[in-house]
Amino acid sequence: MLSALISSYPKSKLSMEIASIPFLNQEEYSYFYSFFQDLDTESQDSPSKRQKLDEFDEEYSSLNQILNATEVPNSDFETPHSKIELPKWEFEMPDSKIEIPNSDFEHRASEMADWEQGRVRKTRIPSPPVGGYTAAEDSGGHRRRLWVKERSKGWWKYHNSDECPDDDFRKAFRMSKSTFNMICDELDSSVTKKDTMLRMAIPVRQRVAVCIYRLATGDPLRKVSVLFGLGISTCHKLVLEVCAAIQTVLMPKFLQWPDEERLKEIKTGFGSISGIPDVNGSIYTTHISIIAPKANPEAYYNRKHTSRNQKSSYSTTIQGLVDPRGVFTDICIGYPGSMTDEQILEKSALYQRSKMGSLKNTRVIGNSGYPLKDWILVPYTHKNLTWSQHSFNQKVNELNKIGKDAFMRLKGRWGCLQKRIEVKLQELPMVLGACCVLHNICEMYNEEMDVELSFDLYDNEMEIEMESRGISVNALEARDNIAHNLLHCRHG
Structure with a gap:
């Protein structure tokens, strides 16, 4: 094809014309394209491929001979006045679209796109949860796979089963299964979470169990996470959520100021123990060790605990009034550890009740850290x-x-109170209040505490000087009369 094309032109213009041809025409383009396409599709050792290669070599060698025999004068290019008429070539693109095969990059890009589509489709194929992922349905009925770290739940499954003896359950949660079931039933509506398209919600029993176990043992969240097969941050969140639910739902039912009928029972109970009339409660204040707060840490500095522990100690307080069974009827939580029992009392709701006249004809028994009133x-x-x-x-x-x-x-029951509690200061009253409510539930349901859980209480009991108390004459006379009557009643 090239030989016939070259021989049809004069040799004098051959060199200039060859150098002037920028593109191939339609016929030449089709020839070369079909040649290399057939060459690529045929096998390496096929006879037709070898024949085409021989023909191409012959055409190429004849073209080299013609080019070598022709001398191209430099003057044709260097002389500016020489007039050389170049042939006018018309090159028209064919109407039909020529499909050029994809390059290797395009081929691999298409493979990547196909693979990506296949991978996306694969995530929507329904499959049972195995290995390291779980499956959940979306709104369209498809199932998505979530990669979640698999954790063992063997410990919790054992304690949540009928195979677990009540003694083992009580050792872990400080209460019997029946009491635990009652708490779960009470908190069900406020603790239950709905399943989402991404994961299944944690059951109510497991949520409550995480909180109670953490409060009961005081174990670090890392250990709680291992026992219940949940993440550390999830366990911390569950503890706060359940404590908030206990405060909202259970506190109005199990920790409340006694009504008239209940108040009579309390007075009768204390009177039978001591002979002192009209006693409605025994008051006490304890300290809970905390991490030194960033704001105003000196207010929480506890001098007596620092002297005893030989290191800086910070605390917050719980002041509670109990009935003859040891059930809390009033609590005041969260005041700094540097405050005295008298200062905390003056800020409590109990003190406000006395100002409003709600404590007439009743008495509260306190230690020497409280003022006589x-x-x-x-x-x-x-x-x-x-x-x-x-x-x-x-x-x-x-x-x-x-x-x-x-x-x-x-x-003793709630071991988290025996050590430095690692909860934010603003969340601490909620956690301490939950412990008091759970204490009342155990007391009301006659949950016996194991002997090994007994705890030696050490708190600040500071005697107040008489002169600083501002004691009324009526209070002094009333106490003297009670003391006199007790002595004569005992000997009578």
Whole structure:
């Protein structure tokens, strides 16, 4: 084809014409394209491929001979006045679209696109959850796969099954299965979460169990995460959510100020123990160790705990009023550890009740850290006590012991209160309140506490000087009369 094309032109113009041809015409383009296409599709050793290669070599060698035999004068290119008429070539693109095969890059790009489409389609293929992922349906009925870290739930499955003895369950959660089931039923509406298209919701029993176990043992979240097969952050979130639900749902039912009928029972119970009339509760204040807060840390600095532990200690407080069974009827939570019992009392709801006249004809028993008032009885603190005063102090101490023992059981059951609690200061009252509510539930349902859980309570009991108390004459006379009557009743 090339030989016939070259021979049809004069040799004098051959060199210029060959150098002037920028493109191939339609016929030449089709020839070369079909040649190389056939060459590429045929096998390496096919006879037709070898024949075409030989023909191409012959055409190429004849073209080289013609070009080598022709001398191209430089003057034709260098002389500006020489007039050379170049042939006019007309090159028209064919109407039909020529399909040029894809390059290797385009071929691989198309493969990647096909692979990506296949991968996306693969994620929507329904498949059972195996290995390291779970499956959930979306709104269109498809199922998506989520890669979730697999964790063992063997410990929780055992304690949540009928195979677990009640003793093992009580050791882990400080209560029987029946009491635990009651709590789950009460919190069901406020704790339940709906399943989403991404994952299944954690069951209510497991949510409540994570919170109660964390409060009961005080174990670090890392260990709680392993036992329940959940993430560390998930366990922390569950503890706060369940504590908030306990405060909202259970506190109005299990920790409330007694009504008239209940108040009569409380007075009768305390009267049978000590002989002191009209006692509606025993008050006590305990300290909970905390991390030093960033804001105003000196207010939470606890001098006595620092002296005892030989390192800087910070605390917050729980002040509670208990009935003869050790059930809380009033609590005041969250005031700094540097405050005295008297200062905390003045900021409590109990003190506001006394101002409103709600504590008329009733008395609260306190230790020497509280002031003597018309509605608060405290022991004599001066020396050289009379027989009646000594007998009064013995009775008051018996009632004070009821309040202190209640706090010992509170800290004994809920081990998180025995160590430095790692909760944000603004969330701490909610957690401490939940512990008090759970304590009341255990007391009301007669949950016995194991002997090994007993806790030696150590708190600040600071005696207040008489002169600083501002004691009324009526309060002094009332206490003296009670002491006198107790002595004569005992000997009578």
